[in-house]
Amino acid sequence: MDSSVLNLGSSLPQLVVAGAGMVVMLADALWRGPRKGWLGGLALLGLVAGLASAAMAGIRPPAFDGMLAADGLSTGFAVLIAGAAMVSVLLATDYLPREGLEPGAYYALILFATAGALVMAAAADLIAIFIGLEVLSISLYVLAGYAKGEAASREAALKYLLLGAFASAFFLYGIALLYGATGSTRLAAMGQALRQGSSAPQALVWAGAALLAVGLGFKLALVPFHGWAPDVYHGAPTSVTAFMSVVSKAGAFAALVRLLLIVLPSAMPLMSTILAILAVLTMTVGNILALAQDDVKRLLAYSSIAQAGYVLVAIVAGSELGATAALFYLLGYVFTNLGAFAVVVAWQKKGATGLPSADLAGLGFRRPWVAAALGLCLLSLTGIPLTVGFIGKFYLFGAAVQAGWTWLAVVAVLNSVISAFYYLHLVVLMYMREPAAAVPDAPLGWGLRVALALCVAGVLVLGLVPGPAMAWVHRLLTATLV
DSSP: OOOOOOOOOGGGHHHHHHHHHHHHHHHHHHSSSOOOOHHHHHHHHHHHHHHHHHHHHHHEEEEEETEESSSSSHHHHHHHHHHHHHHHHHHHHHHHHTOOOOOOOHHHHHHHHHHHHHHHHHHHHHHHHHHHHHHHHHHHHHHHHHHHTHHHHHHHHHHHHHHHHHHHHHHHHHHHHHHHHSSBBBBBHHHHOOOOOOSSSHHHHHHHHHHHHHHHHHHHTTSOOOTTTTHHHHSSSSHHHHHHHIHHHHHHHHHHHHHHIIGGGGGGGHHHHHHHHHHHHHHHHHHHHHHHHOOOHHHHHHHHHHHHHHHHHHTTOOOOHHHHHHHHHHHHHHHHHHHHHHHHHHHHHTTOOOBGGGTTTTTTHHHHHHHHHHHHHHHHHHHTTHHHHHHHHHHHHEEEEEEEHHHHHHHHHHHHHHHHEEEHHHHHHHSSSSSTTTTTOOOOOOHHHHHHHHHHHHHHHHHHHHHHHHHHHHHHHHHHHH
């Protein structure tokens, strides 16, 4: 395959991040010194290079003989994914030494998982989506059990591996059915074949689409494919949970948007109805189960399920506005969710799997800046005005209303009200309860400080001045979808 077909420049973000993962592995193997914390800095450099290459990519010819697109959609999601991975690495620079976990393999796996998500975001072929999904998933299987001395971490890895293998099998079978129906795995060719009226039975097409939805629904933790998420999120190392809750969702949502708007645009009326039902179930089940949680990490796991439901509300619209709203909301979600997890990492006891809600009591008096950061992120997740969460939900629900899904927007607003109970309960604990004397008051390392500062700045800037970011997202998606 010659260079004109490969177009390696169009796949630079994926190649840079994957290459950085190999460099980290090599450096870990060659360095004989006892201290390897500097590998986190090396991973950060790789992600910064990946982020820069994504931001400057622009619109280019497809890479690898059309397998990977280099368009606005891939650029937007690549910036989001690389940025989220950077913040996750910052969290790990404090978490790994405290828990006594080996940094070399950890950072390499984070980089490989990020590369897999980047492939999913740019995939213009079902085979490429599957390859990206597997690279992401296999890396996360290992990361979920990275604290191999903890029974909860080993259980999380086993459960994620077994259920993830089933989801991958469903996805692969869906590819086979759609290939049989359309004669191609290229998304554009499949969409053209379906629009021109494929001779294959419609049942074959719908069965294939349903199986793909099961595979992506598992990765997004949509109800009823969410059963793995609470236990895996709770048992995995906290820095891994933070990464999983954002990066894997971003890659899967990018693939879902491409499939719906390129392959199945003619079927959007029926697909929108199915997605609307999934959105209602996901939002409602996630929020109701979160109400009963007394552990912050587990609460955030159920919260992330509900947040995926909110994003689905915009995708149901099946329009450029809906896709724009979804990407903007995910951009804000990176800052809000990772900011909340940063506080969990900072305040979690050494060797603990989770963080009991009671341990946040009096945090506003003991560590006022940390409490203020967590409070801001929780308010943003609730959708309180002047935060990016409010702006994002405004666009999400507005896209649904404009597309005629007013009842769905109303259900989403009601779910946001339900979520306020468990988010604001944590704020009450921090500022209206006596401090928990048993909780250690350890200083924050540089990684946590930088991560918290970035997340707080992102929540405030995107909430107070959303115009430039929204215009950037709109410009990227207009170049792709119009």
